[in-house]
Structures are given as C-alpha cells and as structure tokens.
Amino acid sequence: MAVAAGCCLFDTAIGRCGIAWRADGRIAAVQLPETTDARTLARMHRWCGPAPEAVPPASVAGVIGRVQRQLEGEGDTLQDVPLDYEGVGAFQRRVYELARAIPPGQVRTYGELARELGEPGAARAVGQALGANPFAPLVPCHRILAAHGGSGGFSAEGGTRTKLRLLEIEGAPLGPDGPGLFD
Numbered sequence: 153m154a155v156a157a158g159c160c161l162f163d164t165a166i167g168r169c170g171i172a173w174r175a176d177g178r179i180a181a182v183q184l185p186e187t188t189d190a191r192t193l194a195r196m197h198r199w200c201g202p203a204p205e206a207v208p209p210a211s212v213a214g215v216i217g218r219v220q221r222q223l224e225g226e227g228d229t230l231q232d233v234p235l236d237y238e239g240v241g242a243f244q245r246r247v248y249e250l251a252r253a254i255p256p257g258q259v260r261t262y263g264e265l266a267r268e269l270g271e272p273g274a275a276r277a278v279g280q281a282l283g284a285n286p287f288a289p290l291v292p293c294h295r296i297l298a299a300h301g302g303s304g305g306f307s308a309e310g311g312t313r314t315k316l317r318l319l320e321i322e323g324a325p326l327g328p329d330g331p332g333l334f335d
Contacts, residue, residue, distance in 0.1 A: 158172065181200040251293060
C-alpha cells in the first residue's frame with residue numbers, strides 16, 4: 153500500500169470526517185466520523201497508510217466543500233471526483249462505480265447491483281465489497297439496501313443508524329415506504 157501524500161479532518165453536518173489524497177490530487181480514502189478524531193484518523197489510515205496530516209491542496213479542498221454540502225442535503229453525486237483505486241480489486245471497483253452512479257435520495261438493493269454487474273448471484277459479494285469501501289460517502293454505500301428494501305448493514309460508526317441518517321439527509325423514503333432501523 154502506497155502511503156497517501158496527506159490527510160486531514162474536516163467538519164460536516166454529521167461530525168468530523170477524514171480525507172486522504174495522493175500527490176496528483178486523486179482521493180486515497182475518505183472516512184465518515186468515528187467517536188473521536190483519533191479513531192477517525194486511525195480507521196482512515198487502514199486504507200491509505202500513515203499519511204501525514206496536512207493542509208489540503210485546492211483541488212482536495214474543493215472536494216471537501218462538496219462533501220460538506222452533500223452531507224447537508226445538497227444532492228451532489230460526487231461522481232466526477234477522481235479516486236485512487238490502488239489496491240482495490242476489479243470486482244470492488246465495478247461495484248463502487250455502479251454505486252457512484254446512484255443519485256442522492258435513490259437506493260438499490262445488493263441484488264439489483266449484482267444483476268447490473270451481470271452477476272445475479274453475487275449479492276453477498278457486492279455487500280462485502282461495500283463493507284470494505286474506503287471512499288464513503290464518495291462511493292455512497294449507504295444507498296445500497298438489503299433485499300425487499302431493508303436497511304441491511306453498514307460498517308461506519310453507528311452502523312444502520314448512520315446509514316439511515318445519510319439517507320434521510322438525501323431525502324430517501326424512510327419508514328413505512330422505505331428502510332427503517334429494524335428492517
């Protein structure tokens with residue numbers, strides 16, 4: 153694993169997130185908030201190595217602003233942000249690219265993504281790929297649900313509650329018409 157050129161924490165509507173970048177501006181990792189800054193950095197470093205904390209270059213600062221606005225409900229897909237897929241397998245990359253194409257406020261199931269990949273029996277593999285997502289929310293794994301629209305799991309701090317909070321921010325249908333905490 154190549155160590156990222158730099159990383160930093162930044163405030164959002166849901167807490168302090170982390171971001172790491174390569175020297176060429178590609179994003180090496182993004183981390184949703186953990187319970188402490190140290191835990192957020194530690195979890196992010198699992199994806200990008202022990203990147204030094206630094207002031208982000210202008211291109212990364214622009215991505216940070218877009219993530220902040222997305223987490224306030226702006227609805228930016230962030231699909232054009234360049235990601236560094238070093239160390240990400242071909243299947244995972246395909247899953248991440250499909251997930252990135254899902255507009256804010258919309259959802260798919262793991263099975264639907266598997267079918268879109270041309271691998272209808274791969275719903276569990278899709279879930280595993282999303283569980284190892286080093287780019288949340290740039291790769292919006294929170295928009296992927298269990299069969300029949302249940303919330304399914306979520307590997308970020310707070311688990312399903314965080315997933316549902318992100319969907320709520322985006323205006324996705326929750327409760328009787330969509331996923332809920334106990335689905």
